[in-house]
Amino acid sequence: MELGLKTDNLKTLAQQYPVIAVKKIVEKHINSKGTAIPILQDLQNVFGYISPDLLRRAAEFSGIPVNELYSIVTFYAQFRLEPIGEHLIQICHGTACHLAGADKITESIQFEIKAKTGKTSDDNLFTLEKVACLGCCSLAPVMTVDEETHGKLSPENVRKILKTVRRKNSEQSASKGDCEDAG
Ligand code: FES
Numbered sequence: 001m002e003l004g005l006k007t008d009n010l011k012t013l014a015q016q017y018p019v020i021a022v023k024k025i026v027e028k029h030i031n032s033k034g035t036a037i038p039i040l041q042d043l044q045n046v047f048g049y050i051s052p053d054l055l056r057r058a059a060e061f062s063g064i065p066v067n068e069l070y071s072i073v074t075f076y077a078q079f080r081l082e083p084i085g086e087h088l089i090q091i092c093h094g095t096a097c098h099l100a101g102a103d104k105i106t107e108s109i110q111f112e113i114k115a116k117t118g119k120t121s122d123d124n125l126f127t128l129e130k131v132a133c134l135g136c137c138s139l140a141p142v143m144t145v146d147e148e149t150h151g152k153l154s155p156e157n158v159r160k161i162l163k164t165v166r167r168k169n170s171e172q173s174a175s176k177g178d179c180e181d182a183g
Contacts, residue, residue: 010046019057021046026061036064036072040079049080077130084127085120087165089113091143094133100140106130108155109143112162125169126162 005028014021025042029035039058043050050073059066073079089109093102106117109128115121117130134142139151143158150161 007042007045010042014046018047018054022054022057023061026058030062035062036069037076039064040069040073044079049083051081080129082120085124086169087126087146089126089128089143089145090131090134091117091128092132092134092141093130094137094140096133096137096140097142102141104155105141105143105153105158108158109162112159125166 005024010021010024013024022043025046026039028042029038032038039062040050043054043058047054055066055069055073058064059069073081091097091102091106091109093106106128110116113121113126113128115126115128117128120127134144134149136142136149136151139149141153142149142151143153144150145161145165150157
């Protein structure tokens, strides 16, 4: 089976053959300038985070020293070294959102999920990340939950949004349970 180098294809490949997926990602970027960051970005897109093992493999295939790759992933906030929870919350701290009270919103998210920025909640449901401008400043303050954007946030609507996500999650697990029971 010949899979191209699109992210979705690589994700499929990575589930079965992670090492081959790393090799393909490295090969995709190896001849361009400033190879390390694009390789690391692709690894994160495909695997969700960058584990020590992925770093070692990427170093092996690219010839870039593993220490160098490690310093990059620890320096840039965009890289994750740990797996994320079921839902990724990204709270914007760009200028417009900052001025519109992103700090207060971040605090209320942390309170609701009981996890700090950069961390995953104990129930593994939410990971909270702080990001730069999400590109919809007129809606400041803004956050995304997975692919969905929520703007004009207040602590009250943050609570509602997260409650809805929680409810949907438990409905889904309840219906999965039904299927399992039925099986
Ligand atoms: S500053 Fe938050 S969306 Fe632009």
